[in-house]
Amino acid sequence: MKNSKTIVELKDIVKIYGEHVVLKKVSFELKEGEIHCLIGENGAGKSTLIKILSGAVSPDSGEIYISGKLIKNMTPRLAVKLGISTVYQDTELVDSLTVAENIFLGEEKTKNSGFLVDRNHQNEQSRNILEALGIEISPDTLVGELSTAQKQMVQIAKALHRNAKVIIFDEPTSSLGLEETKNLMNLVRNLKEKGIGIIYISHYLSEIFELGDRVTILKDGENMGTYEVKAVDISTITNKMVGRDTSLFFKKRKVNIGEEQVEIKNLSKEGIIHDVSFSVRKGEIFGIGGLVGSGRTELVSMIFGIMKPDKGEVRIKGKKLKINSPIDAIRNGICFVPEDRKKYAMLLGRNVVENSTIIYHEIQQNNLLNLKQELNLCSSMVKRLSVAVSNRDQLIEELSGGNQQKVILGRWLFDEDAILYIFDEPTKGVDIGAREQIYELMTELAEKGKSIIMVSSDMPELISMSDRIGVMRNGRMIEILENKNIKEEELIKLFIGV
């Protein structure tokens, strides 16, 4: 890699939204066969920088060089032509088409003088690419039937089919489980060996140390430095990034645990959840762990009324609840931060104020809040969770990923009478500094005697925050463990079932 050629050079990139300078003369370079990691707090400008490289966003000033050539007007189409592909999380694939059709989308292989798509050829070619990558997906599967991890794999295959020289990953593992993360990282190494340059954005520092050749740290739109990963340590990185040392394991304060106040009894849904029972005490954080697909999200969706169980009950303070919808759940004192915030929580096209006060409206059952009150509520939440917003009219989809998560979480802070908080992957996409704020918030809720159910794939998080851990496997809660010196390896064995 040392003497390899530079493929991408970004010079003094500036991006301004309204009055907010999001990128301040950022320079960045990528070589052939290099994995260059990009890290920084939520809102630091990482996604914006790579969107500029891929032509999705145009810079206000600065220069983009690809293989030494200055590119004046980068567009998504030109970027693809120049060999730059991005693997997005909410994928750009079409669910109703097959894997092969997606790989060839826009450049279909035809026969009979262009009148018919040559499916056999497309399937065969796709199979070759997938096989070369060690991906076990059949080319004629509908993309809609694939998991998030598999969709990412298909995007990688698609990038290779387009002869990508640069592949950009923006937080690729934040929706993946343990096994899938491992596979993805192997695949990334495999791409590197082919000489492809990789830009890799992640909030998981462990991934940076495992994968990266170089790492660039962004803070408030400024490049704080580029380092050889081998020559740098965690504390240098976290200091540059958040301005202080942060450890990978959070030290939770001890909270007094009281009587049982939430009971989940024999919850079942045919083919999905089988007879799950557990209880949560006052002040307790009940962690739920397991592999992706083990039923964790389905279980908590049922408690919140998103999915209807065939059998079973939820009791709060001894009272059996009738929950037919999320509104019923909220009125009975249940809060929910879902894993899929776009689908279940964000009011798209609405601003940050509306997105943060919606629950308050729901509880007050009045729609006549005055604007001043709303702004006060919103700004107290923004301050409490250090949400990076440019202005109060900013639409929620314009916030950076981690800041969206903070708003979705923060809207529940106004529900003072709530009893049960359900957090499904609470720190998904959240930077290491803000993660501690969320842990602090959960600890405070516990101290107020609330009960918390926390689903998490992040092992340090699951182990450092939970009082007990329920292990889900194939839709069953196979074990409930007191969290006393649990080792990560032991848990993983239980998740997998060996």
Ligand SMILES: Nc1ncnc2c1ncn2[C@@H]1O[C@H](COP(=O)(O)OP(=O)(O)OP(=O)(O)O)[C@@H](O)[C@H]1O
């Ligand atoms: N379309 C837009 N309009 C206004 N502001 C925007 C827009 N897109 C991004 N921003 C702002 O630009 C800043 C940088 O956002 P960006 O998404 O690049 O951050 P990030 O480093 O990727 O953060 P995260 O780790 O949370 O994903 C944020 O303050 C965000 O609010």
Ligand SMILES: [Mg+2]
């Ligand atoms: Mg981002």
